[in-house]
Amino acid sequence: MMNNKSRIYIAGHRGMVGSAIWRNLESKGYTNLIGRTSTELDLRNQQAVNTFFTEEQPDVVIDAAAKVGGILANNDYPYQFLMENLQIQNNLIDAAHQHDVKKFIFLGSSCIYPRLAPQPLKEEYLLTAALEPTNEWYAIAKIAGVKACEAIRKQYNKDFVSLMPTNLYGPHDNFDLKSSHVLPAMIRKFHEAKFKSVRTGVSEPVAVSEPVAVSEPVELWGSGTPLREFLHVDDLADAVVFAFEHQLQENLYNIGTGTDLTIKELAALIQRIVGHTGEIIWDSTKPDGTPRKLMDVSKMTNAGWKAKIGLEEGLKGTYKWFLENVDVLKEVKM
């Protein structure tokens, strides 16, 4: 039986998702949380991972460690997105199995589902058609993780479960324009265009000065027509802790809000929250990605969990966090 003394290892505890899970568990009184940075423990190294499990003997493993990035990063580094994610998750899943971990929660992403699957995406659409080519490397690694957990569950009757979050946003997101997802990239672009400061380079956080009356134009990728769903990372953390505290009956659950909006609507909302007053230029020579990606969240709703943070409320909090941390924003080095 799990209790607040259970030894819970959160792989990737410094990341956006891992840190949110850590905060949530801490707030609920769990006192035996275990974390290692990638410098302390490189999860691509199987021997190091096995030694860590022998020494720490976790009861529970939450896998929030991965090589994560947007379309550009996936497109430029296909081998790393495939291989490093396979290495990280294989080492964790197998070590957890060998060391008799009681509960394993694997985090994937909605990109595991086929590009043109019917909407909203149901869990059973997995492997029914071709993937979105821009991130298939990452998706194939994640599908392998889902199947590894399913196989352990089926063959050994262990409580290994996979949660597939939709697009996430919130504190500790990656705001580096070379590798970020669409939502944090928009926050940063609108923010930078709002001020007079001359940008010194895409990875340099801009110095905040006085906003100008009419902001610089902002250029955004694609046509703006694709539909996307966004979940606050604190809601995801809540879902993960729910999954930890309950015995879910199946191997795969979607985690989302169940509602979506167009990228243009998202841009307008962020523009208003940031206070950008300039033009938006849509660069339709850049790829749009999947036309629509909305999760069917009825399985998780039926299990007793649903999202609570509205998009506008979540975006306001995220922009506040961005402003407070603009000088120390993390950069992802590929």
Ligand SMILES: NC(=O)c1ccc[n+]([C@@H]2O[C@H](COP(=O)([O-])OP(=O)(O)OC[C@H]3O[C@@H](n4cnc5c(N)ncnc54)[C@H](OP(=O)(O)O)[C@@H]3O)[C@@H](O)[C@H]2O)c1
């Ligand atoms: N962000 C999203 O929109 C989104 C959406 C759906 C699903 N997810 C899933 O959520 C999970 C976490 O994503 P995130 O957004 O939190 O990513 P993130 O902020 O980039 O964090 C990833 C974490 O993984 C760790 N990591 C990466 N490579 C490692 C290695 N070789 N050895 C040890 N640790 C390593 C990093 O550790 P260090 O900081 O110590 O280097 C980092 O803390 C992923 O599985 C992702 O698929 C994310």
